[in-house]
Amino acid sequence: MGHKKYSYQKTVIMRVFSSFLRKIRSEHNLSQEGLRALLNERSHSFDSLDTISISRWERGINTPSLTKQSEIAEIFDDDLFNIYSSDADFVEESAYFVQLSSCVKRDKTVHPYYKNEQYHTKSILSDHADFESMLKLCLMYEANPRLFPAGQAIASSTLLKPLNLVSAFCGLKQLVGHCLFCKVNTKALFEFMNSSIGIMELLNVMNQERANVLVVLSSFGVSPQIDNHMMSVYLNQLATDKAIEYLSFSTCDSKLKQKLMQMKIPMFKVKPIEYQSKIIQNYSFIMSRSEVMANRNMLMLSVIPTREIEPTNVGIAE
Amino acid sequence: MNILIVDDQQFVREAIKADLIESTFEHDFQTFEAEDANQGIEAIVAIEGNIDLLILDLKMDHCDGMEVINFLSEHASYVDIPLAVISSSDKRTLELVGSIARSLKLNLVGVFEKPINMDFILAETGRLQSQDDHKMVVKSPESISDYDINQLLADEQVLLCFQPQVDMKNKNIIGFEVLARMYDENGYIYPDTFLPLIDKAGLNVDFTKVIVAKAFRFWANEKTLASYTLSINVTAEDLSSDNLVDYIIRHKQAHADIKLILELTESQEIINQASALNSIARLIINGIGISLDDFGKSYSTYERLDTIPFNEIKIDRSFVCDIDTNEQHHLIVESTIALAKKMSVSVVAEGIETESVLNILAELGCDIAQGYVYSPPIEGRYLIAWVNRYVHKDIAANVH
Numbered sequence: 001m002g003h004k005k006y007s008y009q010k011t012v013i014m015r016v017f018s019s020f021l022r023k024i025r026s027e028h029n030l031s032q033e034g035l036r037a038l039l040n041e042r043s044h045s046f047d048s049l050d051t052i053s054i055s056r057w058e059r060g061i062n063t064p065s066l067t068k069q070s071e072i073a074e075i076f077d078d079d080l081f082n083i084y085s086s087d088a089d090f091v092e093e094s095a096y097f098v099q100l101s102s103c104v105k106r107d108k109t110v111h112p113y114y115k116n117e118q119y120h121t122k123s124i125l126s127d128h129a130d131f132e133s134m135l136k137l138c139l140m141y142e143a144n145p146r147l148f149p150a151g152q153a154i155a156s157s158t159l160l161k162p163l164n165l166v167s168a169f170c171g172l173k174q175l176v177g178h179c180l181f182c183k184v185n186t187k188a189l190f191e192f193m194n195s196s197i198g199i200m201e202l203l204n205v206m207n208q209e210r211a212n213v214l215v216v217l218s219s220f221g222v223s224p225q226i227d228n229h230m231m232s233v234y235l236n237q238l239a240t241d242k243a244i245e246y247l248s249f250s251t252c253d254s255k256l257k258q259k260l261m262q263m264k265i266p267m268f269k270v271k272p273i274e275y276q277s278k279i280i281q282n283y284s285f286i287m288s289r290s291e292v293m294a295n296r297n298m299l300m301l302s303v304i305p306t307r308e309i310e311p312t313n314v315g316i317a318e
Numbered sequence: 319m320n321i322l323i324v325d326d327q328q329f330v331r332e333a334i335k336a337d338l339i340e341s342t343f344e345h346d347f348q349t350f351e352a353e354d355a356n357q358g359i360e361a362i363v364a365i366e367g368n369i370d371l372l373i374l375d376l377k378m379d380h381c382d383g384m385e386v387i388n389f390l391s392e393h394a395s396y397v398d399i400p401l402a403v404i405s406s407s408d409k410r411t412l413e414l415v416g417s418i419a420r421s422l423k424l425n426l427v428g429v430f431e432k433p434i435n436m437d438f439i440l441a442e443t444g445r446l447q448s449q450d451d452h453k454m455v456v457k458s459p460e461s462i463s464d465y466d467i468n469q470l471l472a473d474e475q476v477l478l479c480f481q482p483q484v485d486m487k488n489k490n491i492i493g494f495e496v497l498a499r500m501y502d503e504n505g506y507i508y509p510d511t512f513l514p515l516i517d518k519a520g521l522n523v524d525f526t527k528v529i530v531a532k533a534f535r536f537w538a539n540e541k542t543l544a545s546y547t548l549s550i551n552v553t554a555e556d557l558s559s560d561n562l563v564d565y566i567i568r569h570k571q572a573h574a575d576i577k578l579i580l581e582l583t584e585s586q587e588i589i590n591q592a593s594a595l596n597s598i599a600r601l602i603i604n605g606i607g608i609s610l611d612d613f614g615k616s617y618s619t620y621e622r623l624d625t626i627p628f629n630e631i632k633i634d635r636s637f638v639c640d641i642d643t644n645e646q647h648h649l650i651v652e653s654t655i656a657l658a659k660k661m662s663v664s665v666v667a668e669g670i671e672t673e674s675v676l677n678i679l680a681e682l683g684c685d686i687a688q689g690y691v692y693s694p695p696i697e698g699r700y701l702i703a704w705v706n707r708y709v710h711k712d713i714a715a716n717v718h
Contacts, residue, residue, distance in 0.1 A: 043698075066505070067506070071699060246694070264505055
């Protein structure tokens, strides 16, 4: 697998989409001109589309951007996640990408105790005996004073029920990664981002309109692979839960912020928080489901059936 | 980003550099160092003032940072260099230096007590630049070369999003502002990235034409939207193109039922040029509404109000978003609304994210609300669904 080229991704994307296009055209009994006319009528993105382009897309000479692909898929009641996650080559390519790409430049440091051993992930529910200690470790890493301020006991587990905590372990009980996220309503989320409400009110989803945003509060892995793997956990959740319209991050972790910005995701706001006479920056991001799916890195992460990732020793010269 | 550090102590310079690498608020930067005022001045001259942040220690051996401050103020080409003064002096001295730098009209990021927090200084620098109108466009050269803007525009890789504007009294939808996104094979590209590129390539007029054409086609095809206003951003520079003004007027004439509003931004000088005034007059005569965008952000916006019969003013988001906690902003917004009332111009507040800000604006008598509290920008293909959901929820709310 070592000789695969990065550009191979594009070839796979081209092939997956060309077969999708041929499939829908035959299913709907459309000529290339018929498809052109339909797309042109349904969306302003296809104002200047001609049949030559469609023919090139189908022959895999060229392919439209994921943004356009997603519009075409939706016109035929499908979506990019569905199309790409059911293609074995694409999933394999994405799993390979997870292992290699760190997204963050300069992140070549070797972790003090993790040496690419086997690891496994575990979703920990709020009523689990280990939940509180795992959550505390995660909060310690995140160092976000807005998440359960010190002194405020992590009280009843019923209030914490909306929290999803996934941890990665290697060896016996060595924690090597985690992600913490929940599904809430955008209205509550913006109140939270502006510090009008606290974390407990944000988590009180009973008092909110239907949940439509997945907000990530912490996401981390000791190696690029685990870091990507943790990200794939909630991206996959978002992709499969169609009620979720937005993805958001609210974090004080500058590494995560940097990774998102390198994935070309615009920062929504940065708010300084004063905590124990130190200034801590709180970064917020928000993007729509279609923005997530049109982002190639995020699409690739979302299709990985998360339980099947095998850690490998790539990158280690032996 | 070029950063010049002027400090006599090597360990301070090293600590700052380490912080920069660690914090990576800005990941693409180059640092220059100087250990006293003279070296600092030499460095500024040597790199021809191409400095995005000057970190200046106040008290150094044999000299002080005031020499550099005075030097900057005496040279017009250097006054705009963002300046962060750092010092271990007491707070009052820091305040004094701060007010001197301000009175010398330097581009002061702030005065910071040691030990400093580099992330905070960088955040402040970013914030200052973004307030500074379109200057914030100082992006890393890397991201600029990433996109072939000519090709993207030629391929019309442009997507329209819409953000609702809601009547504050009866909560009815008034209309939508068009917000553009571009995209390539990796994902979306946002205005703060592509607008500078378009500007640099001289494609402003072509870009606005694409937006106008797409927005008109969209509005004309969707009967549900006919009753809502359609607001499109134009710059005053755009209006100096007769070709574009004709283009917009032709579209309006072809679709007289579409309630078009142009949201006008950009500098006072251009707006007052005869050609721009002439264009504005032609647009108004043709039934196109003119809204004064980013009100309060640039210099003498009041004067503009006097010359041009605007239909509406939009208060800039930077004032609106925190009026519940920022007394200063509250005052600015309050007086702007009062002024608009006296002039019988309607007021739109944008950047509303929370209920409490919304409530304050209602008390102040603001007419129209826009912001994430109602919805983030909505992609065109989901707009009708959003309108239907909003309208039904609203009816349901009134019944109960």
